Amino acid sequence: AAAYRLVLVRHGESAWNLENRFSGWYDADLSPAGQQEARRGGEALRDAHYEFDICFTSVQKRAIRTLWTILDAIDQMWLPVVRTWRLNERHYGGLTGLNKAETAAKHGEEQVKIWRRSYDIPPPPMQPDHPFYSTIAKVRPIA
Template identity: 40%
Template sequence: MTEAKYTIILVRHGQSQWNRSDKFCGWKDVHLSTEGARQAEYSGRLIRESGIIPTVLHTSRLTRSCQTGNIILEQLNRQYIDIYRSWRLNERHYGALQGRFKSDVLKEVGKEKYMEWRRAYEGCPPLLEEADHDDRYKDVDQSELPRGESLKMVLERFLPYVNGVLIPLLEKDPSEIPLLSVHGSIVRALLKHWFSISDEDISGLNIPNAIPLVITLDKNFRPIGEYRYLDPQSAYVEANKVAHQGFGQT
């Protein structure tokens, strides 16, 4: 049997205020809703009960991912651990759809286009004229900042973080357990990459808010078995709600 060498915990942030109102969010810096903060607490409890205790936190530069990570660490009484933050862990940039109600976009462009923009691996939403030149991205080569992205583009900008930060940290100390408090598209991109999910199948994968999932890797950073949610039943129910966003039924 292949020996497990590394363990990684991934979690999508808790419900944001725009998740609650079914608006495209992307790089807009929307905070957690009250329910989202409660979900993040639950996430922390699940991790505590699993006994898989993170030793380092990675977040994006978006507040909802930072808030979720902080709440989880508070639940674990581990607010002292190191935190790494990067724009490369940001949600997929939703281009000109950001701030629009999902139901309005669905009505306007029809189901096929709507699903292509939301879920097709190479489906890219209409681009913004200008990238987000926010202070938090001041150290980033401005030509790298997206104006809208497909999941494929997310994977391309996220992999340098996996190979340049995440993996080297684990190689240095294999006992580290990183917690990635991130976004739906980052979780989808990472699962696609590590579990070789096809372009077609990835379009059917939806990620629930704030249900942690655990991945075990061998010494060559190849996954062992399947990834597993710490609360599979809730993950199933909540992922189904995500799938139906915009359709007026949850």
């Protein structure tokens, strides 16, 4: 029987990770440190002689750029890539763009932890007047 491996890679640090902001579906790009993390990840996979059949990623540029950097490092740019919103980061609703520490100071650490990690308690909804509402509303679901 053939043996298969599933390799999961999180995107490198984003500009908003660096600023300690809730990113969610906001399409924050990689920071310079995140670009370097992606390169190091690709080098580690190359040095371990990984070969892949297919790749899956979210539709967010930080994940796509991380994947491209890894594929370049392992010289497998030809691989098929499936992009789907279903792999996007969790949608943080009205928390999007807020500083995590300031939000915890305002609402309490425990409440923010629930919003960030709960499977059944969503964060506050994003209202149409939210500064990033129109940006996120443009995200096209693919696949």
